[in-house]
Amino acid sequence: MRTKNETASEGNTIPARLREFLSKNYASEQLRCAESGDITREGVFGAEWLVVTDRRVLVLSLDEPQPALLDAFDFSSIRGAEAVNLVGSGMLSLTTTEGPHRIISYSEAKSASFTEAADVIARLARGETAQEPARAASASENVCDVCGSKIPANASRCPRCSNKGRTFVRITDFARPYARLLFLVFLFMMLSTGCGLITPYVSKVFIDYIFRPDAATGVFRHASWLPLAALVLFAAYAAQVFLGGVQERFSGALGYRTVYDVRAAIYEKLHNLSLSYFDKHQTGALLSRVNQDTGELQRFIVDFFPLTLESLLLLAGVGTFLLILSWQLTLLILIPVAITLVFLRRIFSRVGVYFHRYYHRRSRLSALVNDALSGIRVVKAFGQEKIEVEKFDKRSASYRDAGVDLVRKWSVYHPLLQFLIMCGGVIVWLAGGQRILANKMTVGSVVAYLGYLAMFYQPVLTLARLVEMLTTSLSAAERVFDVIDAEAEVEDAPDALSVARLRGAIEFREVSFGYDPFKPVLHDLSFTVEPSEKIGLVGKSGAGKSTIINLICRLYDVDKGEIRVDGTDVRRVRYADIRRQVGIVLQETFLFSGTIYENIAYARPDATREQVIDAALAANAHEFVISKPDGYDTEVGERGGRLSGGEKQRIAIARAILRDPAILILDEATSLVDAQTERKIQEALDNLTRNRTTIAIAHRLSTLRNYHRLLVIDNGRLVESGTHEELMEKRGAFYDLVMLQRELSQIGSASM
Amino acid sequence: MKYLDVSQLVFRQTAGGMLSLDVGQDAAYPDISCVQLFPLSHPLRYVSVCERCGGGLRELGVVRDCADFAQQQRELVLRHIRLSYFVPEITDILRISGRRGTDTWDVETDRGNTTFTVQDHKENVSLTDQGVVFVVAVDKCRYKISRPGLLPPRARALLDKNLL
Structure with a gap:
């Protein structure tokens, strides 16, 4: 049952x-x-x-x-x-x-x-x-099969059960093309570490042999060794520095090349993913994955991975020398080492909070400055400079306090840590001194021992933070792989058809759809659009008009029903073919940083200069372009910020004209401009819509007067359809919307 | 904005557990939803009274202050607000056990004890400018700590570790 x-x-x-x-x-x-x-x-x-x-x-x-x-x-x-x-x-x-x-x-x-x-x-x-x-x-x-935990909506696997070892292997997969470089990193690291291990032992040779006079005659019998020993010491130092430098160069190259590949893979994947993926993930979080998480991965490969290897090599090498020199002393100095490790664990968790708080407040301060400077026009227009300065003062003070707290804590723990490390030296002098006096150890051995002990703490300190650093880096790597492994929801079927040129017939058959499948936006929506027909979509905000357009562009696939283009289900047509033949002009025109020419040619990178100029002419853009000092080479600025709203809109129309689409979508294309500019844009749109299937959403309902048919959408359902005149005579939902708009227009005029 | 005269409003709980409203002698609404306009800064003031219809809400007006209601009416409205606005207030943090960047929080809230999972606390534990801490669990449930300073010291220390 x-x-x-x-x-x-x-x-x-x-x-x-x-x-x-x-x-x-x-x-x-x-x-x-x-x-x-x-x-x-x-x-x-x-x-x-x-x-x-x-x-x-x-x-x-x-x-x-x-x-x-x-x-x-x-x-x-x-x-x-x-x-x-x-x-x-x-x-x-x-x-x-x-x-x-x-x-x-x-x-x-x-x-x-x-x-x-x-x-x-x-x-x-x-x-x-x-x-x-x-x-x-x-x-x-959304529930992990292994541990039963809930899996975050933006993750493809359970973060608790994710295998960090496998993640590590995947990172090394990206490094595989650079195996030779990896081998060289390891080789030079071994050589450099080996050279470093020689130097304390040479000091033993100096003290125990060269500077030790013969007990009977008082003559320095090994005085002739001095130049050679000095040369060995010099050579060891020089080789350590040189080999270490070469290793750093190789590991840097390895890291940057590997992360370049990872970053390229994630960026390419982001462009191939469906729009629904971007609905579920915040842009900020994705930016963070491309920049910060790959940066963390880079830090792992360039800094942390070699450092860990080096620490392990050093720990093994130094440990061996310590045991050779005196295993009894080595057992003894394990006591302060163990205390230091316990202390480290405690201070990392305690001081870590202060470090995090410091960085967090710093980023909050920089976010505030970014916000205020980005909106400086609004700040000045509303005369809110004083309030902004007060907000800054408050956050800056909080940042300052976090810094002071951090320094206060660190100034307690850091000297304590140093003191603990020094205690090791005291123990060596005390216990080692007793062994010297008992003729069980030489002075040279104790000095060499102290040298090795000083080297011993560095890998210990590094490895003590191993788990924390490894967790941070591998978590970042997992987030990167989450994107790389994500599957696009809109994908071509294996037998998808290629369509060279659409006629532009569109049919919605009982289409239901919701961005969140459990909250439908469209309900059993059915309508048809003939080739070259001009259709206006009308309805209140949130009625589902833009969703219809998103589905026509096949940015999403329907949940139920089907959409047919020229009689074929869009899911059976290659989506690149659909998108290539759909042109779109949006209310919020997005221009990329670059020139006017580049932005128009974005629609067809292979277009000739003449075709770009013709498109600009048809879009009524040419006349303002020639008034710019740099003409078509004018830089539009970030997001087109150096152009007016009307200019940006006409560039967007030129872009759509250049594309020569079979189906044209106009989403509130004239709502952000003044009446004079609107006339120019309307002329441009008339040029653009000629002989094309056009679907338009317009805020000003009067602009749809000449359209063949209007579809009135309410709450995701088609409630009325007909020409402007038919719907006005019907006195239904469209009539109410027009009357409401007229009333608002009259109120607006009266208040002017 | 249409502000409602609370003396004209009579809320009732229906047999089906819904909130109904009679406005004077003129109008009766069988299914009402009360929506806080400032749930964080002024939870008991500016409450929008809406009629549920056609899968959406139609606002009838706004009550300026729930304190204006008679006690029984206030309790009824607040009970329904509590049912509609489910963002449990964490009153104590018993334990936060971390594993591989994913933490399990055992907490006491004003809605009872519960356990939830938070991934990447840097992203999902946040402090607003008003000093309210929001914790978003992996299942998208939100929890809040309106006054972190009032948490028990041990809970405060745990929050400090995970907040920043």
Whole structure:
């Protein structure tokens, strides 16, 4: 009797006592769906169960040993069901013959499951056979199969169970083309470390042999060794420095080349991903992945990885020498080393907070400065300079305090750390001195020992932070690989058709779609557009007009129904072919940094100069371009900031004309300009729309007067269609919108 | 903005657990939602009273201050606001156990004890300019700490470690 949904979400397997209760009391009924809510009807955390059978809907509490029935509704009394989104939570509401009922509450984490449950109830209430919930699988995908934890919406794998070893291997995969470089890094590191290990031992030779007079004669018998020993010492130092420099050069080259490849892979992937991916991920977070996380990866390969290898080599080499010189002394100095390690662990966690706070406040301060300077015109226009300075002072003071706190803490812990390290030296002099006096060790050996001891702490300090550094770097690497591994939702089918030129016929067949599949924006929408027909989309904000356009451009795929272009489902046509033949002019024109020419030619990089100028002429852009000192070579600035709104818009139209699309989309293309500029743009648009299928959204409804047909969209549904005159005569939704706009226009004129 | 005269409003809880409203003798609304306009800075002031219809909300007007209601009415409205606005207030942090950049938080909240997972605390634990800390769990549930200074010292120390 179990359905797939019973185990669809985390911890949602039906408890045995609930199963027993259902078997005992509802044995003859077939279970359709069971979901546990995580908020009680009092609004506190707690589980209540929704159980849907083929005959009724039950809500039960399992607080007591015996399940308690809180609500029960026969399908004969249920008229509908709805999962209502609230803030941070939701409720499943039933409409019954007695009115609306709030039957169960749940947190946002469970809204997907309850939307499915509401769908099941609604279908059963309509007398349809409830199928398996269509998206139960996607709900279960968000829970880790291994540990049962919830997987973040923006991650492709469970961060708890991700295999850091595998991530490390993937990083090395990127380094594989540079295997020779990797080998050289390792070789020069070994040589450099080896040279470093020689020097303390040479000091032993100086003291114990060269500067030690013969006990009987007082003659320095090995005096002739002095130049040679000095030469060895010089050569060891020189080789260590030289080889270390070469190794740094190779490891730097390895790191930068590897990360270049990673960065190229992530950037290329970002461009290949569907728009839905960008809906789910904030631009800031993606920027951070491209810049900061790859930077962290670079730090790992350039700095941390060689440093760790070097530390391990040094630790092994120095440890060996320490044991050779005196294993007894080595056992003794393990005491301060162990204390130092424990101390390090404690201070890293304590001082780490202050470091983080310091960096966090610094970034908040820089964000504030960035914000205020970016919006300096607004600040000045509203005369808010004083308030901005006060805000800066407040954050700057907080940054200053964090710095002072950090220094205060660090000034306590850092000397203590140094003191602990020095204690090791004292122990060596004390215990080593006793061994000298007992003729069990030479002075040279103790001095050499001190030299090695000083070298010993460096790798110890590095390796003590190994886990922390490794975790940070590998987590950054995982975030990078999350993007590289992401799959595009809109992809060409293996047998996708190539279409050289579209005629421009469009058909929506019972299309339903939502950016979040559980919150549909369009509902069973159907309409057709003939080739070269001009269609206006009309409706309130949020009605779904821009969503229709996004679907025509195939930036997303529909959830239900289909969209046909020239009679073929768009999912069966190569999406590059669709996009190549759809031109779009948006309300918010986006221009890239570069020249006017480059921005127009963006639509067709292979266009000739003459074609670009012709497009600008047709878009009424040429006349303002020639007034610029640098003509078409004029730099438009960041996001086109050096041009006016009307100029930017005409460049966008020129771009669309150059593209020569079969289908043209105009999304509020004239809403941000003055009347005179609008006339010029309208002329340009007339040139652009001639003999093309055109779909336009316009804020000013009067601009759609000459369109062949207007489609009125409300709440994702087509409510009216017809010509401007027909819809005005009909006095329906379109008429109301026009009247409202006229009233607002009159109010605006009166207040001028 | 249409401000409502609270003396004309009579809220009731229906048998189905919904909030209904009678406005004087003239109008009755069977399914009402009360929405806080300033849930963080002024949670009890400026409450929008909306009728739920057609999958959306239609505002009937705004109540300036819930303190203007008689006690029973106030309690009823606040109860429904509490049901509609589910951002639990963390009152104590019992434990934060980290593993590979993903932390499990065991907390006490005004909605009871709970455990949730936070990935990348630098991104998902944030402090607003008003001094409110927001914690966003991996399942998108939000938690808040309106006055971090009032947390028990041990919880404050744990928050300090994870906040910044």
